[in-house]
Amino acid sequence: MSNFIKYIENFNLQDNSLFFDNDKYSTRIENFKYNGFSIPKYINEFWTSKQRQANSLHEVSYRACFKPQLPRFFIEGLTEEKDTVYDPFSGRGTSALEASLLNRKAIANDINPLSLILLKPRLNPPTISEINKRLNEIIFSYNLTSDIDLSMFYDENTLSELVSLKNYLIEKKDNNTEDEVDDWIRMVATNRLTGHSKGFFSVFTLPPNQAVSQKSQIRINEKRQQTPDYRNIKKLILGKSKQLLSGINTNTRKMLSENYNSSLLLNLDARDTPQIKDNSISLTVTSPPFLDLVQYANDNWLRLWFNNLNADEIARNIVMAKTEEQWHNFIFDVFKELFRITKPNAYIAFEVGDLKNGKVKLDEIVVSIGIEVGLKCLGIIINEQVFTKTSNIWGVKNNHKGTNTNRIVIFQKGS
Ligand SMILES: C[S@@+](CC[C@H](N)C(=O)[O-])C[C@H]1O[C@@H](n2cnc3c(N)ncnc32)[C@H](O)[C@@H]1O
Structure with a gap:
């Protein structure tokens, strides 16, 4: 035996x-x-x-x-x-x-x-200083909207930051210049899209591991009498990165x-x-x-929308x-x-x-x-x-x- x-x-x-x-x-x-x-x-x-x-x-x-x-x-x-x-x-x-x-x-x-x-990025993680440096290099615009209506999840500046990040990652991928640090930022942002606390990009929503439909989120907002407030995407990505790397x-x-x-x-x-x-x-x-x-x-x-993938x-x-x-x-x-x-x-x-x-x-x-x-x-x-x-x-x-x-x-x- x-x-x-x-x-x-x-x-x-x-x-x-x-x-x-x-x-x-x-x-x-x-x-x-x-x-x-x-x-x-x-x-x-x-x-x-x-x-x-x-x-x-x-x-x-x-x-x-x-x-x-x-x-x-x-x-x-x-x-x-x-x-x-x-x-x-x-x-x-x-x-x-x-x-x-x-x-x-x-x-x-x-x-x-x-x-x-x-x-992939968690099998070979970059350091916090590499992540911080890269985040500071990414330029965010404040006049962008998304191709689908996401106003029930994000305030307009947060959404513009999110679309800027999405476009940045698409460009890096298309040019074949995406590296481990970009992969890490992509992973953390994917993880922070929706959730129930101030640590996420969205207004309060549940559950944390999937986004409800746009219609359901409108209902959640009505019931809770909430509207999305501004979330600083770079700050939240850095915060979550620090937490993920705390045991390494x-x-x-x-x-x-x-x-x-x-x-x-x-x-x-x-x-x-x-x-x-x-x-x-x-x-x-x-x-x-x-x-x-x-x-x-x-x-x-x-998550698939953010990563430009077809569900x-x-x-x-x-x-x-x-x-x-x-x-x-x-x-x-x-x-x-x-x-x-x-x-x-x-x-x-x-x-x-x-x-x-x-x-x-x-x-x-x-x-x-x-x-x-x-x-x-x-x-x-x-x-x-x-x-x-x-x-x-x-x-x-x-x-x-x-x-x-x-x-x-x-x-x-x-x-
Ligand atoms: C129960 S989940 C696995 C969760 C995993 N143990 C974890 O801790 O995250 C099942 C996974 O199977 C994947 N899947 C479904 N059909 C598949 C297939 N034909 N070949 C490979 N993966 C598949 C799904 O995408 C899903 O991620």
Whole structure:
């Protein structure tokens, strides 16, 4: 049996937030039968956000992102330094960034180009003085309007600054002169477009990780009797940059930069990734789209507008599996590709949420797919956590125990 599974079985939660104070809580094991195989489900609170704070660099929002503690648990348990960690559905890049912070090589892929916009600059961040210098060089005009009506989000000077920045970045890209500092500014600005505090460019809006429609924002403004006030875009970008970089010292920066040079960042369909070599990945740690729960392109309409990207075009490329059968077929093709690229004896940790209060058992569908493509299923790890605000983002309901659950199916490729 793998050491990792022994560790899971013997895991005793010390810092217990779910059960009684200082009581040790041992892993509960339940078995589920699949085609004559008995698959263990290991249930415990394996990680909490309290255990070890995530690095500040992770703090950008994205629809349906997972917490850095999730990939960290598997990266630390299943790989060594300099091994290669892959995420085929990278989103904001939580797995790739955590891998790089743990001195692993990262490969990240996502069909939505927004994903790399958010991830790439954080894998090799510039310094605050470089960011400050660049911001001061960018010239803002105060007579520009946007091609779509954004007056419900921004006051007219803020909007003119935003359009100036958008045009600056378009020009740099068109001239092929965009560098790491511009990429960083693009990433932070994308992240600051809308939100609920004075730290964002927009008037108050919710939620922070996607913009509501223009009509909905007009309704929010009416209800709250608010009009957008001026926000200083350069100041807010610098402030957020300082916060993101607060956990990075010289050594971490050097390590990140070295790992960045050996990373591979892709914008492909996860089913077909020819750039990734056969038998090259030590661990895949990922979370796929769950049926058609999140509209990854349309929900990101404002972020895509700022980055001059076409939401309809991106939406056409994103698989929206409406039924369990469509989802099965899509994930089956992803697994064939994962089998090809995984090293002999290496691992896949595939996270699915708790859908429709546990009525749709995506974890069990994933078990069947993995076994079908020839992988060995080591079990399903169920992390039960106290419910937190962010866990409701993608519609997962607080389950009856008042917890938030991650289900991760673990596979190993044979030798
Ligand atoms: C649940 S999110 C991943 C979130 C990620 N774990 C994070 O922490 O940000 C799923 C991602 O899959 C991407 N996606 C959807 N269909 C895809 C496909 N066919 N190939 C690659 N990526 C895809 C979406 O754009 C979305 O970013």
